[in-house]
Amino acid sequence: METCPADGAVALQVAGAASSSAHALSSLLTPGPSLAPSPSPATATGPIDSSSPAPAPRPPIDWVAIERRCRAILPARGVVAARQELLAYDCDGLTLHRWEPPLVVLPETTEQVAALLRLCHREGVPFVARGSGTGLSGGAVAETPALVIATTRMRKVLEIDLPNRRITVQPGVINSWVTRAVAGDGFYYAPDPSSQVVCSIGGNVAENSGGVHCLKYGVTSNHVLEMEVVLPDGTITTLGSGLAETPELDLRGVFIGSEGTLGIATAITLRLLRAPASVAVLLADFTSMEAAAEAVRGITAAGILPAGMEMMDRLCIEAVNDYLGAQEYPADAAAVLLVELDGHQEEVAVALELATERCRQAGARTVRLAREAEDRARLWQGRKSAISALGRRFPSYYLQDGVVPRTALPEVMRAIGELSERYGLPVANVFHAGDGNLHPLILYRSDEPGVGERVQALAAEILRLCIAAGGSISGEHGVGNDKRCYMDWMFAPDDLATMQLVRQAFDPEGLANPGKVFPTPKTCGESARRRSEQPALAAVELF
Numbered sequence: 001m002e003t004c005p006a007d008g009a010v011a012l013q014v015a016g017a018a019s020s021s022a023h024a025l026s027s028l029l030t031p032g033p034s035l036a037p038s039p040s041p042a043t044a045t046g047p048i049d050s051s052s053p054a055p056a057p058r059p060p061i062d063w064v065a066i067e068r069r070c071r072a073i074l075p076a077r078g079v080v081a082a083r084q085e086l087l088a089y090d091c092d093g094l095t096l097h098r099w100e101p102p103l104v105v106l107p108e109t110t111e112q113v114a115a116l117l118r119l120c121h122r123e124g125v126p127f128v129a130r131g132s133g134t135g136l137s138g139g140a141v142a143e144t145p146a147l148v149i150a151t152t153r154m155r156k157v158l159e160i161d162l163p164n165r166r167i168t169v170q171p172g173v174i175n176s177w178v179t180r181a182v183a184g185d186g187f188y189y190a191p192d193p194s195s196q197v198v199c200s201i202g203g204n205v206a207e208n209s210g211g212v213h214c215l216k217y218g219v220t221s222n223h224v225l226e227m228e229v230v231l232p233d234g235t236i237t238t239l240g241s242g243l244a245e246t247p248e249l250d251l252r253g254v255f256i257g258s259e260g261t262l263g264i265a266t267a268i269t270l271r272l273l274r275a276p277a278s279v280a281v282l283l284a285d286f287t288s289m290e291a292a293a294e295a296v297r298g299i300t301a302a303g304i305l306p307a308g309m310e311m312m313d314r315l316c317i318e319a320v321n322d323y324l325g326a327q328e329y330p331a332d333a334a335a336v337l338l339v340e341l342d343g344h345q346e347e348v349a350v351a352l353e354l355a356t357e358r359c360r361q362a363g364a365r366t367v368r369l370a371r372e373a374e375d376r377a378r379l380w381q382g383r384k385s386a387i388s389a390l391g392r393r394f395p396s397y398y399l400q401d402g403v404v405p406r407t408a409l410p411e412v413m414r415a416i417g418e419l420s421e422r423y424g425l426p427v428a429n430v431f432h433a434g435d436g437n438l439h440p441l442i443l444y445r446s447d448e449p450g451v452g453e454r455v456q457a458l459a460a461e462i463l464r465l466c467i468a469a470g471g472s473i474s475g476e477h478g479v480g481n482d483k484r485c486y487m488d489w490m491f492a493p494d495d496l497a498t499m500q501l502v503r504q505a506f507d508p509e510g511l512a513n514p515g516k517v518f519p520t521p522k523t524c525g526e527s528a529r530r531r532s533e534q535p536a537l538a539a540v541e542l543f
């Protein structure tokens, strides 16, 4: 049964502009005491292990007693303990692996989150923060028994401060609601993951999410000014200061992208941008992926910085046309490239001319231009619904997320095609081409015996390919539990050990999202063995 991601289906509460909460918020914005590194077993006894610290033996958790205490903290509807309801939280957007949590809670306020974390701290209960559950790296799941703290009832806009171009929201606020709240005044929030109509700002912060417009405007970390955070011992603190630049150690930056391992963000102040004066979108179609990738290279070489530059291959084009019930993209194309240009009118006109020329030089058959808001939205709708469209045709897919330098795109696209053939598994490609951020979707039938291992082996080869090309094992979907065993492909033991020290400074007991991001000896020992037994891990040879 495909139950996830489920939280998107939870009825959305309308975000009220609760400016009065700004006062409540400001009274909480006092630095908390517990960021000084406490002596952890690792620091006390010498060099730390680069893998996740083996959890100290804890007495078994009495979940019935924990449920009773959670009920004392939260309103009745804030505790989910019925088996059939817990199933909705057994995975995130990565549906390959599932773990049913023992208990889920739905706090509504910072104080309730703090009370829950104090309870966890006192009783030694691990916890997992969860937003909308659209993550693609198994980050918001309780792989070992843990209290899942979902923010789906924390959906208030707390303050809109247009003169200073800022907005403060609770973490469960949906990404696209932020722009909706300020669009009438000519502002918008730039980071726009393709999941933006359902993913939460808290999840975006934890994953440092990107999106179509991050090529020009930067990812989430470039747009978060300040955060109210509840630390794993229940302390409420503030990271950042609401200003663009301040002189202290950037703990705000440390928290962003930490995948729920340092605490729970309970209020987030975001930077707003003025909507550009002029916007145009180009759609160019090609007879090969390599040609489309050449166009990406040509456009950037011409000195143009598009707001977004996205690519889709034939499998995606067919699925999207079918999903939209229209031939929105040329049906016989091997690849399409969408290029958005924005800025002042004259600037956009010059960039349009240059980008069109570069697309044609790379072999584009046609270049279509959309200037009107409605036409642009239609072109983007196809791109943004590509994964759902593929999901309708191929109910089981495994979406990878790797990065390569833009200049390596043509070779890497060819190599992914070869790997797909070698493994006998179709791979669809829809991705942020301007950032070199690949999203190969491995399509499979879940009822085929042994397919899970084959899918994972192919995904691992694609990541090796990315590293061999000078890239990374993750661009924006995070590491979670899915890629923790690949961390040592990129980082030396000392790097991982240093990251662990930072984590332990926030969370000496290791209660926050245990087992995520860092390799654990148990799970990665096994998977490392499995990987070395497979004959075909030589993606590096493709270069």
Ligand SMILES: Cc1cc2nc3c(=O)[nH]c(=O)nc-3n(C[C@H](O)[C@H](O)[C@H](O)COP(=O)(O)OP(=O)(O)OC[C@H]3O[C@@H](n4cnc5c(N)ncnc54)[C@H](O)[C@@H]3O)c2cc1C
Binding pocket: 092, 093, 128, 129, 130, 131, 132, 133, 134, 135, 136, 139, 140, 151, 171, 192, 193, 194, 195, 198, 199, 200, 201, 202, 203, 204, 205, 206, 207, 208, 209, 210, 211, 212, 259, 260, 261, 263, 264, 265, 266, 387, 388, 476, 477, 513
């Ligand atoms: C169809 C589809 C398209 C996508 N497109 C993109 C894309 O273009 N760009 C992109 O970057 N991602 C994309 N994603 C991935 C995903 O949507 C993002 O990672 C998103 O930020 C996750 O948000 P969420 O609310 O669903 O978080 P969840 O999945 O619930 O959680 C993700 C992580 O955040 C932690 N977390 C959640 N809330 C908090 C909090 N308040 N405090 C601390 N930690 C917290 C969790 O513990 C977990 O580790 C896509 C996913 C899907 C399904």
